[in-house]
Amino acid sequence: MEIKTIAIIGMGALGVMYADHFSKKLPEKSVRVIADQTRIERYQKEGIYSNGEPCYFHFVTPEETMPPADLVIFTVKYRALPEAMKAVKNQVGKQTILMSALNGISSEKDIGEVFGMDKVLYCVAQGMDAVKEKNQLIYANKGRLCFGEKKMEKPTGKVTAVANFFDRVKLPYEVDHDMKKRQWGKLMLNVGLNQTVAVYETDYGGVQENGKARDTMIAAMREVIELSIHEGVELNEEDLSYWLNDLAKLHPRGKPSMRQDAEAKRYSEVELFSGTINRLGKHYGVKTPVNEYLYQTIISMEEKYEKLPQEN
Template identity: 60%
Template sequence: MEIRKVSIIGLGALGILFGHQFSKNMPKADLRIIADKGRRNRYEQEGVYCNGERCDFHYVTPDEACEPADLLIFTVKFDGLQDAIQKVRNHVGENTIILSALNGISSEEIIGETYGRNKLLYCVAQGMDAVKVGNQLTYDHMGMLCFGECEPGAISDRMKAVAEFFEKTGVPYQLDSDMMKRLWGKFMLNVGVNQTVAVYQSNYGEIQREGEARNTMIAAMREVIALSEKEGIPLTEEDLDYWLRVLATLSPDGKPSMAQDVEAKRYSEVELFSGAVIKLADKHGAAVPVNKQLYEKIKMIESQYLTDQILNI
């Protein structure tokens, strides 16, 4: 199959980053950004910018009739996933391939409950240092999309079709024949990096150098390694070292999405990270003190939002 029609739902950092790259290398009408009327009007009036360049996007509302997408990409926040699943119905056809670039280890399963797991390629976005403020996205490193079938060992025709499309549009990618391990590895990284930078209210530079923050991050990641063994997808110290090398490539001044949420006083995806770790620990009777501490600290930070809003009225 050849991928011609592409739909994206979610104009956060990843939606803008990859959408902008696609838009420079394919017909405008073939890339559909799905947005409700309110968001569409705001995007069209205020613009959406990527590294200072206004994105030339073709917006469609969820109720507009259209050809099914050959490739559908979810780039929403986790708390918007269920709503997004309903809004993309007109874009899902018999041969649609679905990628989810969401953080965590559960979005593919949730999407698959509605559209079938056979439509999904498992996906991990890694290595980008994008920062979004308002309608402006900036980045030094685009990173890449790693994807593959759920079953280990496969390099399928669907994977090859997506790879060919990414080649044409200049999007860095990697085919992976062991995606569950990759997914857990990225989960481990997110649990360590996102939460630590948010709690220390700093940036990647804080955890790239030796010190308390980096030690906290690595300790949180090692708790995920222990749980991965119990879940039958064992990670090792070698995997931890790999993801630390990925972290080392990021701009020191950049920061992950959770830190950006805390800075903007938005509620974060903590339930996807330490929240999920704590549930898995309860399931297996394991101790995860570092993640419990990070969870409590992030919840405490978020509990101040309402107070700050009242004081600012």
């Protein structure tokens, strides 16, 4: 299978970055950005910019009918996934490959329950430092998409098709033969990094250097390591070092999504991070005091937000 058309839903930092990259590499209308008419009108009126340059996207509403896309990438927040799956229904055909760049360890299962797991590849977006404020995206590191089957000995047809496509459009990627462990590793990083930066109101630089914030981050990550053993994943200190090394490559003034949400008074993905860890801790009888602290602090912050419309 050769991938020629791609659909993306979600115009957050990752969605804009990937849509801009693909739009510059592929023929016009080969990249479909899925959005409702109200959002499309706003995007067209205000414009969308990536590193100061205007983006030129081909927008498609959920109601429009056309041949299915070869590849669909979800870049919404987890709470918007059910609506996003409805919105891409007309983009999904028998041969369509589905990938989720969402945080957490649940989205592939959710997507598979709707469209079939045979269409789904597991995916982790890693190493980018994109910051989006209103209609402006800024990034220094594009990072890479790590993908594969949940566990595999050799690349399947879907994996090979996506790898060939990313080679053709020159998108950085990595094929992983154990995506369950990779996803747990990214969860470990998010649990420590995203939440700590939000609570300490800092940026990547604030946890790249030694101090209380970095200590909190690493302690939260070690609670994930302990739980991973109960889940049959078995993260270890070597994995911790790997993800900390990835963090060290990010621009110090960059900020993770949860910090950006806090600054914009948007409700965060705290339930995906410490919410998940605390629930698993109770299930396995493992204490998670650092994640309990981060969870309660973030919930307290969000209780002060006004009831404003929340962006996907």
